[in-house]
Amino acid sequence: MSLPHLNDSLAPTSVTLENVRKTFARYPALNGVSLDIAPGELIALLGPSGSGKTTLLRIIAGLEFPDDGRVSFGDQEVTFAHAAQRGVGFVFQQYALFKHMTVAKNITFGLDVKSGKDKPTAAARKARCEELLDLVELSGLGGRFPSQLSGGQRQRVALARALAVSPRILLLDEPFGALDATVRKTLRRELRRLHDATGLTTVFVTHDQEEALDLADRVALLNAGRIEQVGTPQQILDHPASAFVAGFVGEANALKGATLGGVFALGAAKLAAQGVADGVATAFIRPEQFTLADAGEDGLAIRLDRATQRGPLLWLEGATPDGQPVEAAVLAEGAGPLRVGATIQLSVRSARVFGAADPDLGIPMRGAR
Amino acid sequence: MSDAAPLRPLGPRAGEDPAWVRIGLIALVIAFSVLLLILPLVTVFTQALAKGPGPSLAALADPDAIAAIKLTLLTAAIAVPVNVLFGLCAAWAIAKHDFPLKSLLITAIDLPFSVSPVVAGLSYVLVFGLQGWLGPWLQTHHIQIIFATPGIVLATIFVTLPFVARELIPLMQAQGRDEEEAAVSLGASGLTTFFLVTVPNIRWGLLYGVLLCNARAMGEFGAVSVVSGHIRGLTDTMPLHVEILYNEYDSVGAFSVAALLCLLAVATLVLKLALERARPLGEDTDLARPIGRNPP
Numbered sequence: 270m271s272l273p274h275l276n277d278s279l280a281p282t283s284v285t286l287e288n289v290r291k292t293f294a295r296y297p298a299l300n301g302v303s304l305d306i307a308p309g310e311l312i313a314l315l316g317p318s319g320s321g322k323t324t325l326l327r328i329i330a331g332l333e334f335p336d337d338g339r340v341s342f343g344d345q346e347v348t349f350a351h352a353a354q355r356g357v358g359f360v361f362q363q364y365a366l367f368k369h370m371t372v373a374k375n376i377t378f379g380l381d382v383k384s385g386k387d388k389p390t391a392a393a394r395k396a397r398c399e400e401l402l403d404l405v406e407l408s409g410l411g412g413r414f415p416s417q418l419s420g421g422q423r424q425r426v427a428l429a430r431a432l433a434v435s436p437r438i439l440l441l442d443e444p445f446g447a448l449d450a451t452v453r454k455t456l457r458r459e460l461r462r463l464h465d466a467t468g469l470t471t472v473f474v475t476h477d478q479e480e481a482l483d484l485a486d487r488v489a490l491l492n493a494g495r496i497e498q499v500g501t502p503q504q505i506l507d508h509p510a511s512a513f514v515a516g517f518v519g520e521a522n523a524l525k526g527a528t529l530g531g532v533f534a535l536g537a538a539k540l541a542a543q544g545v546a547d548g549v550a551t552a553f554i555r556p557e558q559f560t561l562a563d564a565g566e567d568g569l570a571i572r573l574d575r576a577t578q579r580g581p582l583l584w585l586e587g588a589t590p591d592g593q594p595v596e597a598a599v600l601a602e603g604a605g606p607l608r609v610g611a612t613i614q615l616s617v618r619s620a621r622v623f624g625a626a627d628p629d630l631g632i633p634m635r636g637a638r
Numbered sequence: 639m640s641d642a643a644p645l646r647p648l649g650p651r652a653g654e655d656p657a658w659v660r661i662g663l664i665a666l667v668i669a670f671s672v673l674l675l676i677l678p679l680v681t682v683f684t685q686a687l688a689k690g691p692g693p694s695l696a697a698l699a700d701p702d703a704i705a706a707i708k709l710t711l712l713t714a715a716i717a718v719p720v721n722v723l724f725g726l727c728a729a730w731a732i733a734k735h736d737f738p739l740k741s742l743l744i745t746a747i748d749l750p751f752s753v754s755p756v757v758a759g760l761s762y763v764l765v766f767g768l769q770g771w772l773g774p775w776l777q778t779h780h781i782q783i784i785f786a787t788p789g790i791v792l793a794t795i796f797v798t799l800p801f802v803a804r805e806l807i808p809l810m811q812a813q814g815r816d817e818e819e820a821a822v823s824l825g826a827s828g829l830t831t832f833f834l835v836t837v838p839n840i841r842w843g844l845l846y847g848v849l850l851c852n853a854r855a856m857g858e859f860g861a862v863s864v865v866s867g868h869i870r871g872l873t874d875t876m877p878l879h880v881e882i883l884y885n886e887y888d889s890v891g892a893f894s895v896a897a898l899l900c901l902l903a904v905a906t907l908v909l910k911l912a913l914e915r916a917r918p919l920g921e922d923t924d925l926a927r928p929i930g931r932n933p934p
Contacts, residue, residue: 332819352822359823365816369838379824382834434824 281309281470282342282437284329289338291324298324300494301338311464311471313481316491317517322474323442325491329472330440331355342437358431358469360441364423366415372426373398373411379434401429404463421452428463439464441473445480457484478518482506490514506555512623515553521621522554522595533622536590538569538615542622554620556584559597561604561615568614571595576607587613682900685893697883697891698898705871706879706895709787713862713875714855717794721851722844725802730836733810734818744807750799758796759864762789785867790875793861798851805847809840845913853906857899 284306291299299321306312314322327333328340331352340348347355367375374381377394389397402408405425415423424444431439444460445453461484464471475481481488482502489499490513498510509515516523526535528550533542540552562568571587578584583601588594597615607613655663686694697703731737732744750758764770766783776783783789817839821831837844859877866873874882876899883892 330823332823352819353825353827355823357823359820361816361820363816365820367817367820367835367838378821378826378834382821382824382826382830430820430824 281468283308284438284470284472285339285341286325286329287339287341289325289328289335289340291321291328291333291335293324297494299328299335302491302494302496303338304489304496304499306470306472309468309470311461311484311486312473313485313488314472314474314491315478315481315488315517316476318476319493320491321494322476322491326440326442326472326474329438330357330359332359356434356437358434358436358439360424360427360431360439360444362443362446364415364427364447366423366426366430368415370414371411372402372407372413372415372418375415375426376401376411376429376433378430397433401433404432404466405429405459419452420448421456424448424456425459428460432463432467432469436469439467439469439471441471443475444473445475445477453480460484482518490517492517509553509621512551512553515621515623519553519555520596522556522597524552524554524589524593524595526550526552528622528624533620536570537567538617539567540617540620540622545622545624548624550622550624552617552620552622554617556596556598557582558618558620559585559595559599559615560618561599561613563616566614566616568616569595570612571597571615572612573607573609576609583607585613585615679900682893682896685889686897688893689890693890694894694897697888697894700891702871702874703879703891703895706874706876707898709790709874710856710876712787713791713794714852716791717798717855718848718852720795721798721802721855722848724799725804725806725847726844728803729806729810729840732807733813734815747800747803747807750797755793755797755858755860756864759793759861762793762796762861762865766792784865785869785873787873789865790862790873793865794855794858797858797861798854801851801854802844802847805843805850806840809843810836813839842913846910849906849910853903856902 284304286302286304286306289299289302290297302321302325304325314325316322324333328335331347331350331354334349338348339346342355352359367378370378373395376398380389380394380397383389398411399408402411405428407422407425407429410418410422415426418426428444441460445456448456457480460471460473473485482505485502487499487501488505490497490505492513498505498514500508505514506519509518515521524535526533527548528534528542528545529547531541531543531545533540533545533550533552535552542550542552559569570590571585572590573585573587575586576583577586578601581601582598583604585597585599585607586594587597595615599615654660698707728743728747732740763784765772766776766789767773768777768784770784781788783792817835818831821835822828826834857877858875859881862875863878863881866875866878868874868878868882870879870882876895880892880895880899883895
């Protein structure tokens with residue numbers, strides 16, 4: 270897709286955050302966050318609510334100012350630059366469309382409020398509006414009011430409006446939060462397509478790990494105002510840097526056991542745990558990291574409560590002898606007959622073990638938002 | 639009791655009251671409205687026209703009556719814009735910003751609703767009157783406030799102060815800052831944002847506040863009565879003029895001026911109705927909220 274006008278003004282910009290701090294009424298929202306965002310990158314700020322991800326996004330946009338630290342776009346410092354001067358496109362969680370304006374007026378707002386020689390002619394603004402309506406696949410709806418659109422359509426208008434001013438950076442706050450699951454999936458693809466078409470540096474905030482891992486080039490995982498880990502989705506899934514990350518992504522089972530001499534033991538099952546101090550520890554095992562143990566192999570004994578087949582996978586729900594719930598996904602093919610109530614042996618292909626000394630243990634893990 | 643008794647809902651829909659409750663309630667409300675609202679209003683007009691339209695029009699053409707009408711319109715013409723300005727500033731400050739003593743300010747704005755207008759008038763006399771705090775200073779500078787038009791305007795402003803602010807604060811609080819922030823991030827200046835985004839969003843609430851404020855400004859009696867001094871042809875507003883004529887047993891004159899006041903009020907309400915009808919598609923309809931009832 271060729272979009273000659275969308276990125277005509279500026280090459281993609283990098284964003285650098287250095288030790289950004291922000292406190293709201295004694296409650297620290299950001300405790301010294303540093304992050305480098307590469308030009309043209311699509312990055313997700315992922316974290317539970319209250320982790321400071323939205324505050325960080327608003328600081329990049331200039332809608333909040335940090336108490337301390339620096340924000341730069343390229344080699345230009347913008348820490349305290351006014352939002353209107355930053356050249357960012359911001360898409361709000363509730364879209365924040367101008368209710369009293371038509372879709373077309375919403376989209377051209379950023380061009381209409383320009384003054385002097387910067388202001389495009391009426392014809393140019395109209396052309397730009399048509400171009401953007403095409404881009405977000407809303408051609409012909411320019412005359413409608415926001416209240417006459419569906420949630421997904423409103424989201425597209427919000428995107429088009431943000432893109433109209435040829436921003437250097439596109440920022441999205443929970444862009445799909447208010448939409449139902451189907452629309453969410455479609456729009457996720459859409460955003461990826463838009464990003465690839467415009468080449469804009471794009472940052473989006475989400476509490477939905479699936480969304481972040483599915484869509485972003487890199488994910489920054491925030492917790493309690495700090496960045497826990499930055500990496501590609503694969504790095505985050507395969508090499509979680511902390512117990513928090515391991516618990517937050519991948520719907521991992523968190524199983525408590527004990528380590529001794531670099532080996533984690535839970536019942537008869539043993540897992541490698543190099544570098545983890547002796548004592549109580551937690552192993553994070555994602556459902557697909559389990560397999561059914563071969564006959565005679567010592568695995569993790571599970572009392573099977575429920576087995577459901579979903580496509581090629583058999584989802585097993587059960588509990589360890591000491592009552593810790595376990596969810597496993599094994600290949601249905603060759604699984605043989607499994608009886609609910611029976612004890613089965615699972616072997617663990619890989620896992621991440623974190624010791625009790627890790628300060629992040631004890632934070633709500635599975636299903637945490 | 640039959641064990642085969644079918645279970646039937648009380649009303650046509652679940653949660654709906656039985657017919658006698660519905661009819662009873664509606665009848666009661668209509669009876670009250672007719673007795674307490676419509677009937678008195680009709681009486682005003684029948685009394686005004688008791689001796690035909692001639693004496694009624696003559697009463698309105700009386701120089702004192704014309705002076706009262708002029709003063710009332712002047713007072714409203716000053717009080718309403720002041721109210722709009724204050725209301726916009728207060729609502730903007732309260733809804734879009736956080737500052738210390740904010741809740742105190744919200745309470746203070748309600749003061750004119752909770753204080754008796756007579757008390758308000760008296761306090762103005764104590765501040766601006768001859769024996770008041772500022773009295774000697776005002777006298778040496780030949781500024782007369784009490785028993786003159788400025789006092790009447792000030793008292794009216796005091797009494798009507800909450801109308802626009804009260805209408806706008808909950809509206810602007812509910813709307814939040816998102817749209818303004820969106821406008822700013824799209825490059826709009828503060829003033830542009832205010833006129834292109836904020837004002838269109840609050841225009842209906844603003845208009846409603848203005849209409850109510852205007853109705854009250856023209857009809858205010860208590861506070862104005864205290865500060866006016868009742869000088870015929872000089873400091874009498876329409877409500878005060880009505881009282882004077884009534885006390886002089888000039889029933890036709892009193893009710894004629896009262897009828898004109900009523901017409902002004904009815905015109906205000908008709909205008910409000912017309913505005914509600916004229917609302918374009920795609921906008922919220924929250925015009926009918928009771929004033930002063932919205933929690934801050």
